[in-house]
Structures are given as C-alpha cells and as structure tokens.
Amino acid sequence: MTSPLIQFVNIKKKFGTNIVMQGLDLSIHEGETTTIIGKSGTGKSVLLKHIIGLIRPDSGSILFAGEDIVKMGRKEIRKFKQNFSYMFQENALFDSMTVYENIALPLSEKKVPLDDVKKKVKLRMEQMEISATFSKYPSQLSGGMKKRVALARALVTDPKIVLFDEPTTGLDPLRKNTVLSMIKSYRDMFGFTAVIVSHEIPDIFSISQRVAMLDSGKIIFQGTPEEIMASDEHKIRSFINGYEDQELE
Numbered sequence: 001m002t003s004p005l006i007q008f009v010n011i012k013k014k015f016g017t018n019i020v021m022q023g024l025d026l027s028i029h030e031g032e033t034t035t036i037i038g039k040s041g042t043g044k045s046v047l048l049k050h051i052i053g054l055i056r057p058d059s060g061s062i063l064f065a066g067e068d069i070v071k072m073g074r075k076e077i078r079k080f081k082q083n084f085s086y087m088f089q090e091n092a093l094f095d096s097m098t099v100y101e102n103i104a105l106p107l108s109e110k111k112v113p114l115d116d117v118k119k120k121v122k123l124r125m126e127q128m129e130i131s132a133t134f135s136k137y138p139s140q141l142s143g144g145m146k147k148r149v150a151l152a153r154a155l156v157t158d159p160k161i162v163l164f165d166e167p168t169t170g171l172d173p174l175r176k177n178t179v180l181s182m183i184k185s186y187r188d189m190f191g192f193t194a195v196i197v198s199h200e201i202p203d204i205f206s207i208s209q210r211v212a213m214l215d216s217g218k219i220i221f222q223g224t225p226e227e228i229m230a231s232d233e234h235k236i237r238s239f240i241n242g243y244e245d246q247e248l249e
C-alpha cells in the first residue's frame with residue numbers, strides 16, 4: 001500500500017479539562033474516501049479541523065505528504081490550505097451574500113476570470129438543483145437547501161482534498177442519496193481525496209473505501225466498510241446496530 005497522504009500520529013487535544021483526543025492515530029490515503037464515524041461529541045469535527053490547521057493539537061504530529069502541519073507557521077498553513085476545501089457542519093454561508101456570491105467566493109479569492117466563475121457556479125448550481133436560489137440570501141433558504149449551497153461551494157474549485165462534515169444531515173432521503181452519489185461521482189471524475197464525517201450508516205459505506213471509528217479520544221477501528229460490518233467488537237457492533245435498529249423503527 002502507498003504511504004498515507006495525511007497521517008495523525010499520537011495526537012492529544014483538550015479544551016480546559018475536556019479531553020477530546022488522547023493519542024489518536026489515523027491514516028488517510030490519496031484518492032480514497034475515508035469516513036469518520038462515532039457518537040455525538042466524540043470529536044469528529046475537531047478532528048477535521050485539525051487537518052487544515054484550524055485547531056492545533058497539544059502534542060503529536062499531523063503529517064501531510066510527510067510534512068508536519070503542526071510545525072507550520074500561519075503563512076505556510078495558508079498556502080497549504082489551498083489544496084483543501086471544507087464543508088462545515090454548520091454550512092458557514094455568508095448571510096450578507098447571495099447564493100451565487102457565496103458559491104463564487106472561493107473562485108474570486110483564487111482570482112479566476114469572471115466569465116469562468118459564472119460558468120462554473122452556474123454548472124454546480126444546476127447539478128445541485130439550486131439554480132432557482134441564484135439571487136436569494138441564505139436566511140431565505142431551508143436547511144436542506146443551505147446544505148446543497150455549501151456543497152456546491154466546497155466543490156466549485158475542483159479541490160484535491162475535500163473535508164465534508166455531515167454533508168447529508170437534515171436532507172430528505174431522496175436528496176440524501178443524490179448528495180452521496182454526487183460526492184462519489186465527483187470523486188471518480190476529479191480523483192480527490194475525501195474525508196467525510198457522517199451518521200448515515202450504512203449508506204455512507206457504499207461510497208467509502210475506508211472507515212475509521214472515533215471513541216474516547218482514539219481511533220478504535222480503521223479498515224474497509226466490509227471489515228467494520230463484519231467486526232464482532234462490542235463497541236463497534238452496538239454502535240452500528242444502533243443505527244440499524246433506528247432504521248427499523
């Protein structure tokens with residue numbers, strides 16, 4: 001197997017007395033989709049934010065193509081972040097900008113010519129079925145609509161690595177499947193590396209090559225979707241069964 005693109009080595013992080021990571025190891029491979037699962041509040045969003053240097057660990061290393069992000073200064077981080085696109089759990093849309101302006105923002109920041117910006121944004125909006133929201137403001141949109149705007153914005157720059165924090169939460173089942181297959185087809189088309197935090201178990205496994213489960217500050221499982229589904233480890237079984245039971249209700 002190739003060496004990992006991103007590697008967490010013995011990461012420790014606490015906020016005051018709240019210990020969130022206590023010796024976390026994780027490998028993310030180029031061109032693959034890695035899904036992070038785990039209970040609410042276990043630190044999945046905190047983990048994603050470590051990848052792009054938004055949150056710094058107390059100790060440990062995060063290697064990106066062999067280089068330690070933890071040791072990088074602000075300037076270096078800014079440059080390094082250009083490889084990434086991040087879809088935040090809370091969408092993080094700018095309320096004072098229209099939908100079009102929100103999606104166009106990452107391209108304008110990259111100084112892409114205006115005609116290309118228009119073309120790209122329009123295409124992504126059509127693909128996401130949000131063309132009708134072109135001149136609306138985020139506050140005028142439903143939760144599911146905001147999610148799709150955030151997704152369009154995350155994919156508009158054709159990034160090398162995309163971090164998705166719960167990309168389908170709050171969407172109806174039909175849109176949920178559309179978003180999942182869209183992530184998959186974009187990945188197949190552009191070959192980006194994806195890290196997805198998701199509660200859509202087991203649906204999310206169909207678009208993932210690797211699954212990692214976070215629990216009590218550590219990755220307690222890392223492997224293929226088939227391996228996690230076949231695991232008889234108690235913590236893993238009860239977590240996955242919990243989702244399956246929910247679906248039966």
Ligand SMILES: Nc1ncnc2c1ncn2[C@@H]1O[C@H](COP(=O)(O)OP(=O)(O)OP(=O)(O)O)[C@@H](O)[C@H]1O
Pocket residue numbers: 015018020038039040041042043044045046047089
């Ligand atoms: N910036 C911060 N400052 C202080 N505490 C934080 C900060 N961000 C997260 N935390 C704490 O870290 C812990 C992990 O939070 P995180 O948001 O990563 O959980 P999560 O696994 O993403 O949960 P969910 O599934 O509900 O989104 C929580 O106890 C949270 O309160």
Ligand SMILES: [Mg+2]
Pocket residue numbers: 044045046089165
């Ligand atoms: Mg979260």
